[in-house]
Amino acid sequence: MGWFWVRLRHYSYRKPFWFELKEIIRTIVIFAVFDLALVAFSKWQFSRYVWVFCWTFALILLPLFRAMTKQLLNRLGDLEEKDCHYG
Template sequence: MENAYRELNKKLPAEFFRKQAAIEKNKKITGIFLALGDMLSWLSCFIFGIIVLLLSNSGLNLNVIEWWYNIGLNQLLIYCLFSATAIILFWKNGHYSERSPFWTETGEIVRIITTLGLLNGSVVVATSLSFSRTVWLASFTSCLVVLPLSRIIFRKLLDHTGFWKIPTIIIGHGEAAISIFTAINNEKTWAMK
């Protein structure tokens, strides 16, 4: 068996291995880029939560600086902990390395964000910390929409720069090959060319 493997390696051109290395490098770059995009999305959702708080309390004479030092900073730290947990879970589930169908990935995003949002609220209640329910609800709810949309935008940017698509070979013929070709072309999130 090992001799057959050596013979095959001798026959394969060095260019094939260079292309494989380039594909692996592109996968790492896209993973890091998508993770950074998710971090940006989480942060923008927290900022959105603060804006909603300010707009909802505009008539209540809310002292923003006092709120930030008494409540906001602790809430941001807990929020960052849960957003980092989400990004680790996304990485572990292959969101940054595998090409999944859009609705499958969106379902996982909704499940993870909802679970972490409820855990965030539970931790804050259990530790009896002061926190703004408005910021909590607005930030996690907006994340349900912002995160999938930002992934679409970042993937389009990666596609535009040439990092997103992976060369693909279909082995087979007839109806099966045609149906696979059609499926690959119809599912843009798989990014196969």
């Protein structure tokens, strides 16, 4: 969450959908590789099928639920930018 907020500015700067999706997928892949390395180096008895299943679901569901949440907030009017006009 901190990575998205501070580094990628997903919660403070509005980005196009495809650019944001690319960053989300890249971040999920990076965390999946770190997780795979952790499992491999710790020599845990962990099924590769379960690992692939979990990370594939994360790769599909996280962007999907994020897009659905943004759409819901847009409909409720909570995601609109507030404009202030002077002059």
